[in-house]
Amino acid sequence: MSQLSILDPIAVPSGDLTERARRFCDLAPYRNDPFGRRNWGGVLHSLCSYQGKLKPSIAKFLIEWFTNPGDRVLDPMAGVGTIPLEARRQGRVGVGSDLSPLAVSVTRAKLEPFDPSEVADLVADLDKRIADGPELSELIQMVDVDFGFNGPIRSYFQEDTLREILIVRQAFADELEPSPARDVVFSSLLHILHGNRPYALSRRSHPVTPFAPSGPFEYRSVIERLETRLARVLPELENLASVSLHGEAFEADCREVPVSYPIDAVITSPPFAKSLRFWSSNWLRLWFTGWDRHDFEAQPQRYIDVQQRSGMEPYRELARAMHALLRPDGLFILHLGETARVNMAASIRPEIDPWFEIEYAGRENVEDTETHGLRDKGATVAHWYVFARRRP
Ligand SMILES: C[S@@+](CC[C@H](N)C(=O)[O-])C[C@H]1O[C@@H](n2cnc3c(N)ncnc32)[C@H](O)[C@@H]1O
Numbered sequence: 001m002s003q004l005s006i007l008d009p010i011a012v013p014s015g016d017l018t019e020r021a022r023r024f025c026d027l028a029p030y031r032n033d034p035f036g037r038r039n040w041g042g043v044l045h046s047l048c049s050y051q052g053k054l055k056p057s058i059a060k061f062l063i064e065w066f067t068n069p070g071d072r073v074l075d076p077m078a079g080v081g082t083i084p085l086e087a088r089r090q091g092r093v094g095v096g097s098d099l100s101p102l103a104v105s106v107t108r109a110k111l112e113p114f115d116p117s118e119v120a121d122l123v124a125d126l127d128k129r130i131a132d133g134p135e136l137s138e139l140i141q142m143v144d145v146d147f148g149f150n151g152p153i154r155s156y157f158q159e160d161t162l163r164e165i166l167i168v169r170q171a172f173a174d175e176l177e178p179s180p181a182r183d184v185v186f187s188s189l190l191h192i193l194h195g196n197r198p199y200a201l202s203r204r205s206h207p208v209t210p211f212a213p214s215g216p217f218e219y220r221s222v223i224e225r226l227e228t229r230l231a232r233v234l235p236e237l238e239n240l241a242s243v244s245l246h247g248e249a250f251e252a253d254c255r256e257v258p259v260s261y262p263i264d265a266v267i268t269s270p271p272f273a274k275s276l277r278f279w280s281s282n283w284l285r286l287w288f289t290g291w292d293r294h295d296f297e298a299q300p301q302r303y304i305d306v307q308q309r310s311g312m313e314p315y316r317e318l319a320r321a322m323h324a325l326l327r328p329d330g331l332f333i334l335h336l337g338e339t340a341r342v343n344m345a346a347s348i349r350p351e352i353d354p355w356f357e358i359e360y361a362g363r364e365n366v367e368d369t370e371t372h373g374l375r376d377k378g379a380t381v382a383h384w385y386v387f388a389r390r391r392p
Helices: 002-007 017-027 056-066 082-089 101-111 116-132 136-142 159-175 180-192 222-243 283-288 293-302 304-310 313-325 344-352
Strands: 072-075 093-098 248-251 263-268 326-339 356-365 380-390
Touching: 017 056, 017 356, 017 380, 056 082, 056 263, 056 326, 072 082, 082 093, 082 101, 093 101, 101 180, 101 248, 101 283, 116 159, 116 180, 116 222, 136 159, 159 180, 159 222, 180 222, 180 283, 263 313, 283 293, 293 304, 304 313, 313 326, 313 344, 313 356, 326 344, 344 356, 344 380
Parallel strands: 072 093, 072 263, 093 248, 263 326
Antiparallel strands: 326 380, 356 380
16 A cells, blocks of 8 residues: 555655645645546535635645544635535534635535525525515615626616515525525525526626626526525535534634634635735625625725735734644645745745744646636746644
């Protein structure tokens, strides 16, 4: 077995952290077939499209090679929960936290146990609200649909569909009690909100970023499409619940994650410096979670994406906070970006050094996979994997 593992790029390597980290970076096992395929990981990793989502196979190998069954694995900037979901699938306890209500709702749906009959009741409740709800003319007195980033909200939907979307949005924002079942339904709605396939509620757009819509204005029933989506994801979610430990999701700043138990490993992929602005690339889904015109101006200042433009100090605070949550000897693994202008791995090093000893940092050139032949100084040219251990 050990002879074979020298050659086998997907066997868990033996050796200390430095050795395993070196092997991870040299072999890039997540690129091998079938892990390198676009849709590897199944429908749960695609519960809701998200700009900036980590490739699920990277999460799979980080969990498998650097944590143990039963470990508590935290991602404090979890996005849509790729890392904690992989942790959960592999018998670890996945804990995810993010500031974005969109991200947290999807992460919670992937991690927390839910009652399937509550899902059915919620869909029936939404159906009734749509049947009994006000006319569009009344709704748009209360909700501004004349703003947006690639065209106003109202240009994305046929009028009757827009009316249903506004009724459902209001129910989630103001009336429905929080519960994991609610997050399952909400994630499915978020996913179908826009796209270029028959499942989408919008006119033809893009499933990840809501580019300006095109094509005819056609009525698309919210409940019909929601039911189709749920039929696809519910069996997988129920199956996961029956075989794995459940986890937990929080809506919190990454420097203030409210966990009260020791964490064994923190694995995270922070926003890449100079990457696309998350709020404009996720804007329509953020609007659906309740953000209005004012939130798009005020909220971004709270996010590391914006804060790191004036320096890497936020990572010093993050490292301090992770040091407080991790068990002695716990691991802190970061997946970072390098552009022509900024090498995040180099600039983060002095910020985390007071609390963590970096045992290995490996660079992966991604120019072939990420730039699509475009020469752009803001584009990511490499990914870095930084493996650090908690100082006593
Ligand atoms: C690159 S994405 C992570 C993607 C994630 N690995 C996934 O697969 O979906 C970075 C995340 O950091 C979150 N974020 C930015 N600033 C934050 C903060 N101050 N506290 C918590 N999360 C934050 C963003 O909302 C975003 O979801």
